[in-house]
Amino acid sequence: MSAALTQPALEFAFEVRVLLAAARHIGHGAGEVTEFVPITGGTVDGPRLRGKVLPGGGDWCDKRGEVYQLDARYLLEADDGAVIDITNRGYYHEEDPASPARHDGDLEVAEPGIYYRTSPVFRTDAPAHLWLARTVFVGYARGDDSEVVIRFYAVA
Template identity: 70%
Template sequence: MTAYQIAALGRGAARRSRLRRLTHGRGVLVVAGAVVAVADDGAVIDIVNRGYYPEHADSPDLYDGDLRLAEAGTYFRTAPVFRTDAPRHRWLARTVFVGLAREEDGHIVIRCYTVD
């Protein structure tokens, strides 16, 4: 798998975002979020992200090189889907991603990987 940072879109801004948290029994939190992002080149990219965050997951610390992706006891995975008409970013809409999410400084940070 290849790693991508959503931040690779540049210093664009999120126009709108919303996050829903739903409980799915037995301590599993279902997370659904939507963002309309604007890339540096002005392209508009819709991102819909769904994931699972079970409480007290039996997971080890997880690293990608020196980058900490998850801490022990946390399993937070997502599946982002991208939509855009911008030719430069259309590859996002044709690619399957999985994301490893973590909380950092009061924000959710997601590191995305392509599924080859």
């Protein structure tokens, strides 16, 4: 007899507020536009991780039609001084305008009519933070041209 499969659960881990510089145009061709958005800093705050976003790194954005494919890479520094590498890939595009906002309690984590999700991978050898490199995460993002806020959930 096998056990019933349960649906994955999401556990809020932390939120990253990434500050951005102006986008830099790289090129276009065959229906695609590529830009680079430099990361200038930011904060990390949550029950499982606190710290800051280090300046440097950035987000390579490929726009095909109305869909942005995102590929960001940058560093986090935990409050204990540990450095954590993050590669965060995802998609941004408009959905059906009637699609609802997504909430975590009272906090709106995704705007209505917008699909903005990421799938991060973390690397570190700091013992206190190895759980990051051993866990699958989903990110719900929101933001504008000057900052992006990503709320990271561990998949249980």
